[in-house]
Amino acid sequence: MSSAVLGARDLTGCEHRLALNTAARESGGEVQRPESPDAARRIEAAQAHRRQVLDTLRALQAPQPRTTTVWVDPDLPHAERAAQTLQACVDGADWIFSAALPTDRGHGRRGHAEALIRHGEGYLPLIIVNHRVTNAAKGDRDPEEPVTLRTSPLESWRPAPDPTRTARSNRRDTLRLAQLAEMLSDLGHAPSSDRAGWVGGVIGVDADVILVVPLGSVMTDYDEIFARRRAVADGRIPTRPRRINECRSCDWWPQCEAQLEEIDDVSLVVGGAGTLALAEAGITTAAQLASYRGDPPENWPGNVAFLDAVVAANCRRAGVPLVRRLARPTVQRADVEVDVDMESYGERGAYLWGTLLTDNRAPHEPVLYRPFGTWDPLPSTEEGLAFGRFWSWLMERRAMAHEAGRSFAAYCYSEQAENRWLRASADRFAGMPGVPLRDDIEAFIASDEWVDIYQAVNTNFICPNGKGLKRIAPVAGFGWQDAEAGGEASMEWYAAAVGLDGGPLDAGQRDRLLRYNEDDVQATKVLREWLSSEQILRLPTVDDLLR
Missing domain, CATH: 1.10.150 (DNA polymerase; domain 1)
Structure with missing residues (x-):
């Protein structure tokens, strides 16, 4: 008889990890869990975000007439929380916050919702997540095109078409809502007996609306996924290790890696x-x-x-760490070169823009690192002021180069992150000193003067060990001053540097972040100059390797 009980997280990701976790749990051993600083940071940030949004919802519900709300104490044992949730459903409460559903061992499901909202003949699930669930709609949208996305205000469930947004689909969110909807149905509290009309709600990191998620079209897929995952957990479908992106954050990886290497x-x-x-x-x-x-x-x-x-x-x-695609690798160079590296904290914002100015027409001039940032905890208006200072400085250096008849280029490594926060900062802080129009940002990104060294690496090399800056720059001879430097560690350093969310303040971490940021722009410079040097010819070409 099947015994596995699955939560929403078990429905996505590595099947072998699910099998190993289930086997460890049933044998009485310790279930492996991600314990990296990055994983812990994400969990803590998500919990803080949920608490803040629930406080907002509480405040919004207080003045609502003829609305009954029930707040389940999240610190109670699960069985008591589930009993209170079910009683609130029976009583017909309009909103049930911190809802917990009884573990369904017969069907093998468990789950909880940040809220249940009375709808139709029962309830729909609402979840709160710490990522964006919508994007702003493009300005060139056809007004005749039908609007399918719906949102609801936070204070009451009033779904309506929203032409100002587009949805950012997230499979895990949708499957979690589907599982909660199915559990509500099994308990007799679904909005209707027809699954085609079921919906759920998601509040994202912006916490400005509830995104309406249609569930009717995904319930059949959910049934198939759930049945397979439960069979995996029960050992009825065998699994084996296979390296995937998820391995980087999995505590089972050393065991799996050894098996794969063997x-x-x-x-x-x-x-x-x-x-x-x-x-x-x-x-x-x-x-x-x-x-x-x-x-x-x-x-x-x-x-x-x-x-x-x-x-x-x-x-x-x-x-071999790198292989040349071309006999002679190339990279764009300029008389005046500025390396740029941005530091952000999750979805909260970008707190630091680091720059490194090199004037190749004046080789005796010092190469200067200039940071533009704020230590006010994100989100903050100081973030916009820092961005404005950075952008003004960058455009001034560009104009000065042009006026002197010199070529100019600004460089980053993997432009996706920088471009995202260039655009977002222009949108969020429009009108603040130095902050450009969105059109100015788009023009700069599209210009030949904004160069992605990651793309240069991809064009010139095959990289068997990955294309990240921390992987490639050491091949060019660059090393970071801090042995722990990296994206995951920097999140921990930042939280301490600003005392985020009331945590302990360690101002010394600010110097550490600045040193890390400076090393990143230095690494980009070293890598670019190495790409232009004769040293690059020591690496084998594709033809050399395949002979």
């Missing part, structure tokens, strides 16, 4: 759908892939160059 598993060099396509072609080891010469397997994913996978396997065999 069999030279091909997933050590190829991820995702590529591994499955290779298995169908009988290629299961990195050595087999390294020796393969021929056309890609029939189901090879179109977004991955098959030659790159073969080269990566040969790099693993030869111990």
